[in-house]
Amino acid sequence: MKNKKLKSALTGFAYLTPALLILLVFRIIPIFFSVRISLYDWGMAGARQFLGLTNYFRVLQDPVFWQSLLNTFWYAIFSIPIMFILSLFFAILLNQKIKGLGFYRTLYYLPVVTSIVAVSIVWKWLFNPERGLLNYLLSFLHVSTIRWLEDPRGIFTLIFNPLHINLPTILNGPSVALCSVILMSIWKGLGYNIVIFLAGLQNIPTAYYEAAKIDGAGRFRLFRNVTWPLLTPITFYILVMSTISAFEAFAQVWIMTGPPAGGPLGTTKVVMYYFYEQSFELWRLGYGASIAFFAFLIILALTIFQRQFLEKRVTYA
Amino acid sequence: MKRRFSLLPVHIILIICGIGMFLPFYWMLTTALKTPLESLRFPPTFFPQIFKFSNFVEIFREVALLRYFLNTIFIAIASLLGVLFTGILAAYAFARMEFWGRDIVFIIFLALMMIPLPVYLVPSYMILFKLGWIDTYSALIVPWTVNIFAIFFLRQHMKTLPQDLFDAAKIDGCGRFRTLWQIVVPLSKPAIITLAIFDIIGSWNSFFWPLIVTHSDSIRPLQVGLAYFSREFSTNYPLLMAASTLAILPLIILFFFAQKQIIQSYARTGLKE
Numbered sequence: 001m002k003n004k005k006l007k008s009a010l011t012g013f014a015y016l017t018p019a020l021l022i023l024l025v026f027r028i029i030p031i032f033f034s035v036r037i038s039l040y041d042w043g044m045a046g047a048r049q050f051l052g053l054t055n056y057f058r059v060l061q062d063p064v065f066w067q068s069l070l071n072t073f074w075y076a077i078f079s080i081p082i083m084f085i086l087s088l089f090f091a092i093l094l095n096q097k098i099k100g101l102g103f104y105r106t107l108y109y110l111p112v113v114t115s116i117v118a119v120s121i122v123w124k125w126l127f128n129p130e131r132g133l134l135n136y137l138l139s140f141l142h143v144s145t146i147r148w149l150e151d152p153r154g155i156f157t158l159i160f161n162p163l164h165i166n167l168p169t170i171l172n173g174p175s176v177a178l179c180s181v182i183l184m185s186i187w188k189g190l191g192y193n194i195v196i197f198l199a200g201l202q203n204i205p206t207a208y209y210e211a212a213k214i215d216g217a218g219r220f221r222l223f224r225n226v227t228w229p230l231l232t233p234i235t236f237y238i239l240v241m242s243t244i245s246a247f248e249a250f251a252q253v254w255i256m257t258g259p260p261a262g263g264p265l266g267t268t269k270v271v272m273y274y275f276y277e278q279s280f281e282l283w284r285l286g287y288g289a290s291i292a293f294f295a296f297l298i299i300l301a302l303t304i305f306q307r308q309f310l311e312k313r314v315t316y317a
Numbered sequence: 318m319k320r321r322f323s324l325l326p327v328h329i330i331l332i333i334c335g336i337g338m339f340l341p342f343y344w345m346l347t348t349a350l351k352t353p354l355e356s357l358r359f360p361p362t363f364f365p366q367i368f369k370f371s372n373f374v375e376i377f378r379e380v381a382l383l384r385y386f387l388n389t390i391f392i393a394i395a396s397l398l399g400v401l402f403t404g405i406l407a408a409y410a411f412a413r414m415e416f417w418g419r420d421i422v423f424i425i426f427l428a429l430m431m432i433p434l435p436v437y438l439v440p441s442y443m444i445l446f447k448l449g450w451i452d453t454y455s456a457l458i459v460p461w462t463v464n465i466f467a468i469f470f471l472r473q474h475m476k477t478l479p480q481d482l483f484d485a486a487k488i489d490g491c492g493r494f495r496t497l498w499q500i501v502v503p504l505s506k507p508a509i510i511t512l513a514i515f516d517i518i519g520s521w522n523s524f525f526w527p528l529i530v531t532h533s534d535s536i537r538p539l540q541v542g543l544a545y546f547s548r549e550f551s552t553n554y555p556l557l558m559a560a561s562t563l564a565i566l567p568l569i570i571l572f573f574f575a576q577k578q579i580i581q582s583y584a585r586t587g588l589k590e
Contacts, residue, residue, distance in 0.1 A: 005417060011493065012416030019403040019463045020422070026460040027429050030440035037439060090334070093327050100328075106576060107335040110342065113572045113579070115522040117540040118561040121547045122345045125554055131359050133344050187338065195580050248433065251524045255544055275435050280529050285439050292435035299433060 034289050042286035055290040065291065067266055068274035069298075074174035075270055076246035079182045079189075083242060087190055091197035092227075105198075109191035116188065120255040123184040124149065127256070149256055151176035152264035175267035181252050189245065193238055200234035201227070236310045243302050247295060248272055271295050349373070349558035356554045372559040379556060381534055382563065385542035392457045392538055393520040399462025400516050401509065408471030409497050413483065430465045434525065445530060456530040457538065461520065467512050474508040475501060511582045514575050521568055539564055 013020075038056070041049040059065050090108065094101055111119060126133050127148035135145055154172025174182065208226050217225065250272040254261050262269030262277065269277075275295065279288025348356050349372055350365045377383055410416075411423055441460065442451075450456040478501065486496045502509070524540045531537050537545070543564050550556055572579060 008414070008416040009418060012410050012414045012419055015406045015410035015414070016422060019407040019426075019468065022399075022403065022460070022463040023426070023429060023465075025444065026441055026463075027432070027437055028425075030437035030444065031432060033440035033443070034436055037443075090331075093331060096324060096327060098324050098327060098331075102576075104331050104335060105580065106573075108338055109580060110569070110572070111338065113518060113568050114565040115524075115540055115543075115568070117522075117524055117544050117547075118564045119341065121543070121557055121561050122341050124547075125348065125558065126341060126344060131357050131361065131554075133340075133361060136360055187341070190338075244433070251544070254528075255547055259548075272435065276525075276529075279439050280442075285443070288435075289439045292433075292439065296433055296436050300431075 034292065037286050038289035038293060040286045042284075042289075044283045044285075051286065055286050056293075058287065059290045059294060064266065064269070065274060065294075068269045068271045070170065071174070071178060071267065071269055072247060072249070072271045074178060075182055075185075075249060076243060078174060078179070079185055079246055080239070080242045082182075083186050083189055083193055084238065086186070087193035087238075088197050090190070090194045091201055092223075094194070094198055095201040105191075105195065108194055111188045112191040114188075116251040117255060119188060120184065120252050123180075123187075124256045127180050146176065148180040149177045149268075150264055152267045154267075155179055175264070177257060177264055178268045181249075181256060181268055184256070185249060185252060189242070193242070196234060196238060197231070200231050204230045232310060236306065239306050239310070240303055243306070244299060247299050250276065345558045345561055348554050349562050351555050353553060353555055369555065372555045373563070376556050376559045376563070379550070380546050380560070381542065382539075382560060384535060385537055385539040386563075388454075388537060388542075389521060389539040392454065393517050395454075395458045396461040396520055397513055397516050399458065400464045400467050401513070403463045404467040404471050404512070405497070405502060405505075405509075407468045408475055409501060411468070412472045412475035413478075413501075426465050426468065430469075438526075438529065442529060451530055452532045452536055454536065457527055457536075460526075461523075464512075464516060464519075467516065470512055471505065471508055474505055478504055511578055514571065514579060515582070517571070518568060518579075 037047075039050065039052060040047040041051050041055075094104060098104075129135060129145055129147045129150060132148070134148070135143075138146065152175045154167075154175055156167055156171055156173030158176070160167055204227065208230070209222060212222055212226050249270050253268050253270055253273045254276075257263055257268045262273050271291070272295070275288055275291045278284045278291060347363065347365055350368050350370065351362075352367060352369050355362060355366060411419065445451050445456045445460075448455075450459075482500060482504075483496060486500055491499070522540060523538075524544065527538045527541045528544070531541060534542070543560055546560060547557055
């Protein structure tokens with residue numbers, strides 16, 4: 001009997017071996033190795049000196065790290081809600097049994113399949129202050145030249161300064177440059193969220209709507225009391241995914257901003273870019289590993305928070 | 318169901334916003350066909366005065382674009398074969414076998430999927446360095462021959478196959494591996510094709526990893542080559558746009574052929590959560 005158990009385990013693991021082996025070498029060992037690296041002053045040539053937790057303390061005292069965290073925070077605060085509302089809006093429009101659904105869906109989805117590198121190059125051209133299409137189109141609305149990716153001024157400052165209100169630095173808001181990056185990212189990610197919302201909407205049984213209508217519910221009540229609660233699992237999924245992708249924003253910054261990338265004045269230097277710069281441009285690998293852990297902890301905390309917060313309202317159909 | 322309002326405003330909103338969504342692509346294409354001089358004209362021309370199709374030839378002379386293309390195609394196919402090999406085997410074990418340790422391994426796989434790239438990027442780089450793989454195809458392929466998502470996806474599918482099939486195969490004396498190869502794989506064809514499309518899109522567009530593990534031009538995949546090209550030729554907009562057009566064209570073609578599959582499976586992964 002025991003022999004048979006052993007045999008079945010051996011067969012099972014034989015099938016798992018190829019996947020396990022690769023994951024062991026390129027995921028599991030690296031994760032533990034990463035902890036070790038973060039405890040050292042580790043350069044290109046290897047470990048130089050054991051530092052204990054010093055790297056972590058240094059990261060916490062590093063003003064550029066906090067700046068990059070603030071930039072990522074602004075990126076998330078602006079991109080997630082705007083994308084959320086827009087994609088829900090378009091999904092609801094597309095869910096009305098309209099003609100040409102396939103056509104519209106393709107149109108809005110196209111940016112999702114294209115590479116971030118190529119579209120970043122294209123948008124950098126659109127954002128060109130002197131020759132770009134966007135400033136040209138805005139000139140019809142009598143908007144004066146916007147220096148898009150080159151403007152380090154915070155947008156809250158731009159709004160409040162004419163009113164003679166001085167804001168503390170932390171409340172300057174994302175720079176115009178960062179807002180430009182956010183705008184592009186919304187354009188790129190919108191279609192993905194629309195498709196997921198649309199699938200969620202189509203999954204709601206029409207019987208619920210009919211029952212609510214018989215009870216005299218109007219359009220707003222239908223949305224508030226039927227659509228919204230039944231959509232909560234999708235909402236949760238979209239929020240988690242957008243948070244993760246906000247933290248992973250990298251290629252946009254590498255290509256669109258600068259030189260040096262992350263500029264102007266470091267206002268587009270997001271956490272991921274700072275991690276890259278420290279690890280693979282300055283080769284401070286121990287320091288980079290510490291930054292990575294903080295980023296991971298923040299993503300984890302946010303995911304757990306969203307889960308807790310939404311769990312109370314989740315209504316599974 | 319009686320409509321209480323006309324759908325015309327809906328169409329108008331969708332079309333106007335749709336034009337906005339498409340505008341960057343349109344601008345990419347027209348700029349790609351302009352002469353450098355015309356591309357810098359302000360106010361810009363919405364339609365090229367002279368169609369300079371030769372931009373698409375010139376680009377191959379200015380930069381090793383063909384090499385980047387071939388690299389990307391090679392990397393995409395090689396890693397896809399790996400993903401299918403490791404994925405089908407592992408999914409089969411998770412879905413259709415009972416053995417000690419199976420669920421623990423499954424949970425470990427699930428947990429690994431949650432770990433973001435930067436956490437394992439630095440040590441992976443060092444491991445590749447120790448192996449002498451930096452700046453080789455191996456560094457671009459081998460770590461990506463497992464896709465945990467693919468394993469889950471195939472497992473979900475294999476679980477839906479009726480048990481009778483497996484019982485019948487067993488009675489007929491068909492071994493485990495032969496059952497997998499001759500029964501499970503043919504029945505999983507739609508799932509495998511969907512996965513293949515996903516995986517190709519993923520490797521075609523991947524940027525961060527190849528940026529870090531490659532240094533020489535001859536090994537670079539398309540996206541990294543394009544990114545460096547954009548830094549070097551930052552003002553030759555027609556060439557930049559021509560290169561960008563070529564870089565996204567294959568995926569747009571793939572998208573048009575496999576549209577339903579791509580959109581439906583994206584939607585389904587969202588619903589699985």
